[in-house]
Amino acid sequence: MNVGQQIINGLVLGHSFALVAIGWTVLLGVARLVNFAHGQMYMLGAFVTWAAIAEFGLPYALAIPFTMLVGIAVGFLMQRVMLQLTLKQDLVSIMIVTLGFGHVLHGVAALVFGSTGQILDTPFSTRNVYWNDLWFTWQDVAIVVVTILVFVALKLVLDRTRLGRLARMVAEDPQLALLAGIDVRKVYFGVFAFQGAAVALAGAMIGPRTPILTSMGFDEVIMTFVVVVLGGIGSVWGSYIAGISLGLFTAFFGALVSPAYTTPAAFLVLIAVLVLRPGGLAAKPGGGH
Amino acid sequence: MNIGLQVAMLAVLAVAGYFLPALFGGSGAVYSAFVLIAIFAVMSYGLDLIVSDLGEVSLAHPVFFAAGAYATGIISVRLGLGPIATLVASIGVAMLLAGVVGLITLRLREFVFSLVTYAVSVVALTLAENWAFLGGSDGLTGIPLFKLDLGVASYRAVTDKDLWPVAYVMLLGVLWIVRAFRRSRLGKAAMTVHLNPRLATMSGIDPQRTRLMVFLVSAPITAAAGWLYAYQRAYISADVLSPYFLILMLTAVVIVGRGLLFAPLIGVALILAQEKFMSFGGYVDRIILGTALILTLSFLPGGLYEAVRALIARLGPAGAKQDTQIEEGATECR
Numbered sequence: 369m370n371v372g373q374q375i376i377n378g379l380v381l382g383h384s385f386a387l388v389a390i391g392w393t394v395l396l397g398v399a400r401l402v403n404f405a406h407g408q409m410y411m412l413g414a415f416v417t418w419a420a421i422a423e424f425g426l427p428y429a430l431a432i433p434f435t436m437l438v439g440i441a442v443g444f445l446m447q448r449v450m451l452q453l454t455l456k457q458d459l460v461s462i463m464i465v466t467l468g469f470g471h472v473l474h475g476v477a478a479l480v481f482g483s484t485g486q487i488l489d490t491p492f493s494t495r496n497v498y499w500n501d502l503w504f505t506w507q508d509v510a511i512v513v514v515t516i517l518v519f520v521a522l523k524l525v526l527d528r529t530r531l532g533r534l535a536r537m538v539a540e541d542p543q544l545a546l547l548a549g550i551d552v553r554k555v556y557f558g559v560f561a562f563q564g565a566a567v568a569l570a571g572a573m574i575g576p577r578t579p580i581l582t583s584m585g586f587d588e589v590i591m592t593f594v595v596v597v598l599g600g601i602g603s604v605w606g607s608y609i610a611g612i613s614l615g616l617f618t619a620f621f622g623a624l625v626s627p628a629y630t631t632p633a634a635f636l637v638l639i640a641v642l643v644l645r646p647g648g649l650a651a652k653p654g655g656g657h
Numbered sequence: 658m659n660i661g662l663q664v665a666m667l668a669v670l671a672v673a674g675y676f677l678p679a680l681f682g683g684s685g686a687v688y689s690a691f692v693l694i695a696i697f698a699v700m701s702y703g704l705d706l707i708v709s710d711l712g713e714v715s716l717a718h719p720v721f722f723a724a725g726a727y728a729t730g731i732i733s734v735r736l737g738l739g740p741i742a743t744l745v746a747s748i749g750v751a752m753l754l755a756g757v758v759g760l761i762t763l764r765l766r767e768f769v770f771s772l773v774t775y776a777v778s779v780v781a782l783t784l785a786e787n788w789a790f791l792g793g794s795d796g797l798t799g800i801p802l803f804k805l806d807l808g809v810a811s812y813r814a815v816t817d818k819d820l821w822p823v824a825y826v827m828l829l830g831v832l833w834i835v836r837a838f839r840r841s842r843l844g845k846a847a848m849t850v851h852l853n854p855r856l857a858t859m860s861g862i863d864p865q866r867t868r869l870m871v872f873l874v875s876a877p878i879t880a881a882a883g884w885l886y887a888y889q890r891a892y893i894s895a896d897v898l899s900p901y902f903l904i905l906m907l908t909a910v911v912i913v914g915r916g917l918l919f920a921p922l923i924g925v926a927l928i929l930a931q932e933k934f935m936s937f938g939g940y941v942d943r944i945i946l947g948t949a950l951i952l953t954l955s956f957l958p959g960g961l962y963e964a965v966r967a968l969i970a971r972l973g974p975a976g977a978k979q980d981t982q983i984e985e986g987a988t989e990c991r
Contacts, residue, residue: 402768404775449955461954463714463771464907468950471904475943586900587779593772628787632780639761642773 372502374619380508382615383515384577386608388570388588389595390518391563397602398539399559401454402463405446405470406567407589412473413439413571414580415481418488428490435572436565442473443564447557454556457542470585477582485579493576507576514573518566519608526604535559539602590631591618594638675825678818688818690933692889694926695824696882699831700902701909701921703879706835708907709916710844711871712851713767717758717774718906720781721751721876723897725883727785730797730893740805744884751880752873759872763865778898785895796894803888817889824885828922831878836918838874847871901943908950914960 388410395401403409416438420431446469447454453461492506526532538545538555546552594614599606614634621633678691700722707715725747732743758777762770785791792798803814803823814820838844849857850864857864887893909924928949932942957964 402772404771449951453955459767460708460712460714461958463768464911465951465954467716467900467904467907468947468954471900471947472944472951474900475940475947479940479944587782590776590779593776597769597772629783631783635776635780638773638776642765642769643761 369623370501372500374623375616376502376504376508377623378616378619379612380504380511380577380615381618382612383512384570384574384611385591385595385614386611387511387515387518387573388567389592389599389607389611390522390604391566391570392592392596393599393602393604393607394522394535394566395559395563396596397604398535399454399556400457400459400539401556401559402459402466403446403563404463404466404589405473405585406466406563406592407585407587408470408473408477409439409442409564409567409585410571410574410588411580411582411585412442412477413568414488414575415477415486415571415582416568417572417575418486418580419481421488421490422486428492432569432572435568439564439566439568439571440561441564442568443560443562444557446564447560451553451556455553474582474585481582483582485581487579488575490576507573511573511577514569515608518569519604523604531558587631591634594634597638598641671829674829675822678821683818685816685818686933688816688821690929692817692820692824692885693933694922694929695821695828696886696889697905697909697929698922698925699828699885700879700882701906701925702831702835703875703877703882704906705910705915705921706838706847706871706875706878708910710839710847710851711868713868714771714907715774715872715875716771716903717777718876718879719778719898719902720754720758721879722883722886722902723781723785724750724754724876725880726887726893726897727791727797727883728880729884729887730792730800731790733801733887734797734799737801740803740884740888743887744881747880747884748877751876755872755876756869759869763869778903782895782898785898792894794895796892796896798892800887800891800893802891803885814888820885820889824889827881827885831881832918832922834874834878839918843867843870843874904946904950908946908953912949912953912961914962917960917962920960920962 388406392403392406395403413435416435417428417431420426420434421428426434446466450462450465453465490507492510495506497504497506497509526535534545534550534555535558537548537550538552542552545555591614595607595610598614599608599610614637617637618630618634622630625633678687681687681691700718703721704715704718707713707718728746728750729743732738732746736742758774762773765773786794803812803820805812805823812819812823814823839848846857846862846867849860849862850867854864857867883897886897905925905928908928909921912924912927913920928946931945936942937945953960
């Protein structure tokens with residue numbers, strides 16, 4: 369095994385996991401909501417980017433913002449439909465509704481884009497870098513750079529701006545935020561729009577690494593759960609570190625044991641974490657405010 | 658209504674239900690649809706106990722369905738045993754899995770519980786696709802015909818018409834179990850844990866034990882559906898773990914109304930009627946099913962049952978009074 373190569377694979381994979389998960393982290397941290405359609409929104413991001421490039425002939429640099437706009441629209445639509453449930457904090461119904469959205473998105477994507485796989489080629493993904501016996505593509509570099517930029521920007525916005533303060537206040541105590549005259553609905557819409565944009569960006573960036581399929585959303589979302597739970601629910605830096613750790617774990621597990629069983633292995637890590645510190649994770653968000 | 662009359666009515670309903678496929682023309686397609694409705698309804702009743710009674714969303718139920726189907730496939734193909742042995746094995750495997758999943762998730766609530774049970778489904782799908790013991794990506798083929806040998810008499814099901822009595826008896830049995838569960842001490846304990854955890858603790862109910870017990874009752878019901886599904890299809894692959902079954906179960910449980918005895922059965926019947934007789938192709942059907950699920954939960958919290966009741970009340974003599982109530986409901990939706 370080439371250890372250096374696996375470290376590179378792990379780091380790229382880790383940044384991918386973190387980028388896919390960031391929308392969820394914010395959604396869970398600020399709005400205390402879960403979105404099971406996240407994986408399908410990622411799939412949609414990859415396919416919209418593909419269509420923008422291959423069908424409409426847009427350059428990659430324009431396809432990305434276009435995809436993010438579609439992501440925002442989907443997030444906005446979802447939140448619009450679920451508004452009453454969100455305000456009531458009816459978590460059980462919200463979870464089932466987002467599963468329904470995932471199912472619909474899969475159906476729509478299969479109808480529009482066909483059920484065969486596609487290859488999403490970008491100017492970066494076709495250019496390789498060879499360095500001694502190590503290999504990666506410029507797309508991999510772009511993923512790492514974009515992920516770091518998104519995380520830094522998000523951290524700055526949450527910590528330093530009025531918008532961030534509002535979001536943290538709603539996260540801390542929605543009732544109190546409402547009393548303080550904050551329009552909680554707007555914050556919820558904003559959070560859903562961010563989640564849609566972020567996961568669409570992830571689809572546009574990470575989609576080129578593998579062939580894309582309309583059915584890929586169902587298991588794609590598992591790694592996001594692991595990152596979010598491992599990183600501490602709602603924690604931005606926690607998600608970043610958890611993403612990198614999971615990426616390295618997955619790369620080495622795939623190389624040393626079996627690439628087919630990386631999802632079960634990641635799941636075992638999740639279970640181990642939940643068994644080791646069950647109370648802190650289960651009690652904090654959702655129910656108790 | 659007194660108990661005796663209720664039981665008599667249920668008995669009449671049960672006998673009448675058996676002749677429904679014949680009433681709808683009795684063609685092969687009709688019998689197939691009815692057998693599938695019975696199987697998927699039984700599958701959904703397992704989940705119904707978790708969602709309606711325990712108030713949690715288990716996304717691991719496709720695993721119990723698959724456990725029944727795979728146990729049946731493996732035992733009938735590789736060991737050549739009959740339906741009774743495969744049913745016992747299906748129930749046993751499902752209870753074992755439910756015990757493991759139940760213990761892992763014992764202290765998890767709400768969305769963390771759902772996340773972990775969802776992950777269980779995805780992991781099971783990965784295993785089913787890759788593990789040679791389960792047939793890998795090819796699945797298990799050549800599951801023998803359903804043939805019940807009771808010494809003096811034997812019953813052999815060649816077509817779905819022959820399978821209908823089996824499916825129907827299973828459905829009646831499960832309806833009886835669900836009804837009995839809701840009247841049992843465990844069923845009442847589950848409801849108390851769901852609606853008022855504090856009261857439950859004060860009444861000496863152990864919430865964790867209750868959850869585990871309900872899981873152990875619920876999983877074999879869903880697995881029994883997988884058992885008959887294996888015979889009906891004569892072939893089992895990782896498809897049984899696809900998200901379709903999960904969405905089907907969830908929609909069936911919520912669309913008519915949570916906690917009503919016949920709701921999942923009617924829900925499954927509505928969904929299958931659309932898919933079998935008014936289909937617009939797989940992808941559009943998928944969109945229809947997902948949309949039905951979304952709209953029900955977002956705009957009809959009481960399900961179709963409440964909506965129809967409101968509509969009837971509106972059309973009835975007391976219409977004027979009900980109007981305002983519906984208007985209010987509509988405003989809420991906007």
